[in-house]
Amino acid sequence: MKPPPFEYRAPTTVEEACAVLASLEDAKVLAGGQSLVPLLNFRLARPAYIVDINRIAAIDRIYERDGGVAVQALARQAAVEDSEIVARVCPLLTAAVRLVAHRVIRNRGTLCGNLAHADPASELPAVLLALGGHVVARSIRGERVIEADRLFSGVMETILAPDELLVEAWFPASSQPFAVIEESRRHGDFALAGVVRAVDRLALFGVAPTPVLADPRDPARGLQPSGDLEATAEFRLHLVRVLTGKAFAA
Amino acid sequence: MKVNSVVYPTPADPRRLLSDHLRHDLGLTGTHVGCEHGVCGCCTVLLDGAPVRSCLLLAVQAEGHEVTTIEGLASDAAPLHPVQQAFHECHGLQCGFCTPGFVLAVVGLLAQHPNPTPEQVDEGIAGNLCRCTGYASIRRAVHRAAELSQK
Numbered sequence: 001m002k003p004p005p006f007e008y009r010a011p012t013t014v015e016e017a018c019a020v021l022a023s024l025e026d027a028k029v030l031a032g033g034q035s036l037v038p039l040l041n042f043r044l045a046r047p048a049y050i051v052d053i054n055r056i057a058a059i060d061r062i063y064e065r066d067g068g069v070a071v072q073a074l075a076r077q078a079a080v081e082d083s084e085i086v087a088r089v090c091p092l093l094t095a096a097v098r099l100v101a102h103r104v105i106r107n108r109g110t111l112c113g114n115l116a117h118a119d120p121a122s123e124l125p126a127v128l129l130a131l132g133g134h135v136v137a138r139s140i141r142g143e144r145v146i147e148a149d150r151l152f153s154g155v156m157e158t159i160l161a162p163d164e165l166l167v168e169a170w171f172p173a174s175s176q177p178f179a180v181i182e183e184s185r186r187h188g189d190f191a192l193a194g195v196v197r198a199v200d201r202l203a204l205f206g207v208a209p210t211p212v213l214a215d216p217r218d219p220a221r222g223l224q225p226s227g228d229l230e231a232t233a234e235f236r237l238h239l240v241r242v243l244t245g246k247a248f249a250a
Numbered sequence: 251m252k253v254n255s256v257v258y259p260t261p262a263d264p265r266r267l268l269s270d271h272l273r274h275d276l277g278l279t280g281t282h283v284g285c286e287h288g289v290c291g292c293c294t295v296l297l298d299g300a301p302v303r304s305c306l307l308l309a310v311q312a313e314g315h316e317v318t319t320i321e322g323l324a325s326d327a328a329p330l331h332p333v334q335q336a337f338h339e340c341h342g343l344q345c346g347f348c349t350p351g352f353v354l355a356v357v358g359l360l361a362q363h364p365n366p367t368p369e370q371v372d373e374g375i376a377g378n379l380c381r382c383t384g385y386a387s388i389r390r391a392v393h394r395a396a397e398l399s400q401k
Contacts, residue, residue, distance in 0.1 A: 037288075102377025103358070
């Protein structure tokens with residue numbers, strides 16, 4: 001339960017981080033480390049290089065732009081949870097971030113890291129998808145905007161290139177009614193299944209390799225969730241229907 | 251890095267976890283190691299005043315930061331920190347393995363909510379596992395700690 005050997009880099013600017021990422025093979029970005037370090041400890045991840053972005057100053061802002069809220073790479077989930085801007089502009093995000101693990105984890109974990117990690121059972125990718133937000137990726141080749149519906153490509157996979165750094169996530173303002181509801185075995189655990197409602201849009205998490213948009217009138221259509229010791233595929237489909245019903249009852 | 255107000259050199263090996271650095275290099279064995287993947291909460295320490303998992307932090311990441319472990323909690327003036335005093339008074343521990351992590355998580359909880367509601371207490375300690383007490387006495391200890399902290 002100790003990390004495997006790796007070379008450590010700690011750039012101090014975004015430009016330097018991009019240059020380092022461009023120059024290395026098999027590098028992994030370390031932000032909050034609340035997903036990556038367990039993977040290292042379990043030896044499920046064995047990157048040759050760790051690029052720690054925590055030494056980069058002034059990339060932890062949460063600010064309003066283009067009628068929504070932008071969250072930079074090093075903004076901790078706890079800061080998002082406590083942010084008055086997020087609570088006013090995008091209260092759906094405030095509600096969702098409270099469901100991410102526990103406060104002690106959120107003190108360190110970052111919102112952008114959560115998106116880049118792309119765990120299919122995670123709440124925040126589904127929120128980004130339901131609201132139609134985007135992320136901003138930077139590399140030595142420049143900056144590009146990736147819409148939420150293109151970002152997630154598989155289980156813990158995004159279309160981010162190996163040399164790209166996710167520098168910012170942008171969430172449109174959330175309007176009433178909204179809801180984020182999940183079912184998990186224990187408080188703070190990953191959800192067996194969950195739903196995000198943003199007015200008439202519905203995104204599901206925990207039931208497919210990526211978060212998916214679904215029809216609120218028939219949310220389980222076409223889904224083929226996996227079954228495991230925690231929940232059978234059938235039970236996950238049941239949860240999708242029940243949780244969607246709850247989310248759209250209001 | 252500073253640990254309990256004492257400056258220490260940063261370990262050379264980047265894969266050294268902060269939890270192992272505290273225990274094996276600095277001899278601060280009050281930080282307990284349970285699951286080593288962020289679930290149990292035993293290894294919780296304060297990083298610049300906020301509770302974090304020391305098993306999910308590389309020791310090199312603490313360079314330039316202030317770490318507080320259970321050994322550094324009480325002041326010279328008082329043998330026990332108010333949260334430690336409350337756990338003692340309310341029997342908020344049995345075997346004691348999880349206790350350092352609970353105490354530091356509760357310090358963080360009370361900094362965020364000086365007068366926590368029962369729901370906030372449950373939320374605040376939900377990330378720490380105790381296999382002895384059944385949590386009832388820990389909940390009481392948190393409320394007692396809030397009282398003691400305000401005196």
